[in-house]
Amino acid sequence: MEYRHISMIGDDKVRYVLKKAGSHPLFVLGVNPSTADEVKSDRTITRVCGFADRLGFDSFVMLNVYPLRTPKIEELPAEVDFSLHKQNISHIVEEISKIENPSILVAYGNSISKKKYLRLCLKDILKELTQFKGAKFIQLGDLTNEGNPRHPLMARADIEIKEYKLKMI
Numbered sequence: 001m002e003y004r005h006i007s008m009i010g011d012d013k014v015r016y017v018l019k020k021a022g023s024h025p026l027f028v029l030g031v032n033p034s035t036a037d038e039v040k041s042d043r044t045i046t047r048v049c050g051f052a053d054r055l056g057f058d059s060f061v062m063l064n065v066y067p068l069r070t071p072k073i074e075e076l077p078a079e080v081d082f083s084l085h086k087q088n089i090s091h092i093v094e095e096i097s098k099i100e101n102p103s104i105l106v107a108y109g110n111s112i113s114k115k116k117y118l119r120l121c122l123k124d125i126l127k128e129l130t131q132f133k134g135a136k137f138i139q140l141g142d143l144t145n146e147g148n149p150r151h152p153l154m155a156r157a158d159i160e161i162k163e164y165k166l167k168m169i
Contacts, residue, residue, distance in 0.1 A: 001052055003045075006037075006038045006039075007019055008038045016063075016087065018033065020049075022060075025060055026059070027063060027104040028063065029065065030107055030108055030152075033069045036062075043153060047152035047153060054157070064088070065118055066084070066088065068081075076114075079117065080121065096132055097132070100134060101136065102135050104136070105139070105140070106137055106138070107140060108122065108148065130166065137166050138164055140159050
């Protein structure tokens with residue numbers, strides 16, 4: 001999948017949505033955005049494009065549990081910004097509602113445990129995602145030893161795709 005026709009909702013500090021235009025996107029729920037933008041990809045987005053391609057999708061929509069951009073999750077603030085969190089949920093719901101029966105790759109990885117509020121943000125997002133009755137939730141291989149769905153960088157390119165059991169945390 002070529003990295004062209006990319007759009008972003010956000011700026012250099014916050015990214016709510018990064019997507020490639022298409023009619024059959026793979027939605028991906030990561031933990032937080034790193035450096036990718038409309039012009040340049042990063043390692044995670046390159047892997048997302050590879051998985052989307054392999055699974056027969058023509059595009060992707062990258063979403064995250066928390067929208068602050070940093071390649072190092074430890075650099076996220078100690079406390080949640082509820083305004084950002086609410087805006088993030090709004091963008092997630094808006095994007096997913098555009099597609100009938102969306103496929104959502106849940107791929108936040110073990111980094112979710114590095115800040116306490118990330119699990120609370122995830123819980124709010126998962127609660128919203130339950131409204132999409134035709135949605136198909138998938139994960140990369142088995143859950144990690146910590147019980148989390150794998151991050152794209154922690155999965156082989158040919159890993160088996162499995163159903164993700166949507167559960168409230």
